Amino acid sequence: MQFKGTERYVATGDLSMAVNAAVTLQRPLLIKGEPGTGKTMLAEEVAQALGKPLLRWHVKSTTKAQQGLYEYDAVSRLRDSQLGEEKVNDIKNYIRKGMLWQAFDSEEQVVLLIDEIDKADIEFPNDLLVELDKMEFSVYETGERIVAKHRPIIIITSNNEKELPDAFLRRCFFHYIQFPDxxxxxxxxxxxxxxxxxxxxxxxxxxxxxxxxxxxxxxxxxxxxxxxxxxxxxxxxxxxxxxxxxxxxxxxxxxxxxxxxxxxxxxxxxxxxxxxxxxxx
The missing domain is CATH 1.10.8 (Helicase, Ruva Protein; domain 3)
Structure with a gap:
């Protein structure tokens, strides 16, 4: 199914072509453009048009790449061990799945929005290179190897606040949303x-x-x-x-x-x- 815009979203021919090219190549679609030009809304409308669930990962200045995979809550486990809770024996009870893990684990293909990636630290994109390329990662605490059941359609937005690393750009299909005429x-x-x-x-x-x-x-x-x-x-x-x-x-x-x-x-x-x-x- 090809993306051509929706009733709520006017997509130019170039933008529609970029979305469809990224889906065909199975590459993340990196979208840049002035704030307010509909970059975030694009992911919502692509998900609606293609009939896919949408997962949103909104990046902040304090966001780490690891949070997109999973987070291990060692503090809660220590507290529960002091209280004699039985669930401390299973470390999985203290591992919270991130958005990438949820996307990899979904029973159907999803659209994953990584919004405003340029807000994070400069190392943030580099820390996701293998996961976005190979669609897999390992959970250190349990030894699990998580492999994507279906390769998600990934849309990444940037307001150009920071330059993104070349190694990261090489793995993306890029499109700049020109301001509408x-x-x-x-x-x-x-x-x-x-x-x-x-x-x-x-x-x-x-x-x-x-x-x-x-x-x-x-x-x-x-x-x-x-x-x-x-x-x-x-x-x-x-x-x-x-x-x-x-x-x-x-x-x-x-x-x-x-x-x-x-x-x-x-x-x-x-x-x-x-x-x-x-x-x-």
């Missing part, structure tokens, strides 16, 4: 708000892309922020003509807190608005 963005908006007035969408997209085109913004608004902004415009019943009057190239748009996320960018647009007013005198 106007037509694609309009299709995305239509998926989320099919009943939204065309004039309002047109004017909102005009303002959105004008803001993104301003040089020097610390953080350009993303797709998810556009969706939030449109939700607010709908909630306040703001018509397209009012939006047009309040938000042109040189002005801070209405309800700009959904689009602009720091004071430097707001001040920059305010200065542009001031300079534009002076030029018109």
């Amino acid at each position: 106007r037509d694609t963005m309009e299709a995305i908006v239509k998926v989320h708000y099919p009943d939204l007035q065309h004039n309002l969408v047109k004017e909102a997209l005009e303002i959105f892309f004008e803001i993104r085109s301003v040089n020097g913004l610390k953080k350009k608004p993303s797709t998810s922020e556009l969706i939030d902004w449109l939700k607010l415009l709908m909630a306040d019943n703001i018509p397209a003509d009012v939006l047009k009057q309040g938000g042109n190239t040189n002005a801070v748009p209405l309800l700009h807190g959904a689009l602009l996320k720091n004071e430097q960018d707001i001040h920059m647009l305010e200065r542009l608005a001031f300079m534009a007013r002076r030029a018109q005198r």
Whole structure:
């Protein structure tokens, strides 16, 4: 079965091709792109489209690769031994399966999302090389050898906060999600708000892309922020003509807190608005 996007997710031809290529090659799919471009949501929609269960492993700065395999709770075992618990005799009672182990152990093929891998330590990707390549690992405490029953479809996201090691990149199929053009963005908006007035969408997209085109913004608004902004415009019943009057190239748009996320960018647009007013005198 080929992935072509879903009713909730607009996938470009290049993105669909990347997903299907990674599945065919049985390689992890490494997805990069601006925050808010739907990298995490992609895994959810691939799982839905292919009819597979989804497992999520959200990586943090403190996450270690070993946690994806398993964790041995030696402290609980020591405490239980002091209390005379019988279960201390079986060390398996103190081993907690990680997401990779759960994916390997599943009776059916699953989609495994490793989200924001670049948040972790630089050694994190290298520590998973063998497991992602050979689809097996050993449990030191019990001597078990865990082998994947079905090779999971692995989708790895990165916000490019750190460079990933070459050895890790070699084992992945890579795709960078380009920021959507106007037509694609309009299709995305239509998926989320099919009943939204065309004039309002047109004017909102005009303002959105004008803001993104301003040089020097610390953080350009993303797709998810556009969706939030449109939700607010709908909630306040703001018509397209009012939006047009309040938000042109040189002005801070209405309800700009959904689009602009720091004071430097707001001040920059305010200065542009001031300079534009002076030029018109």
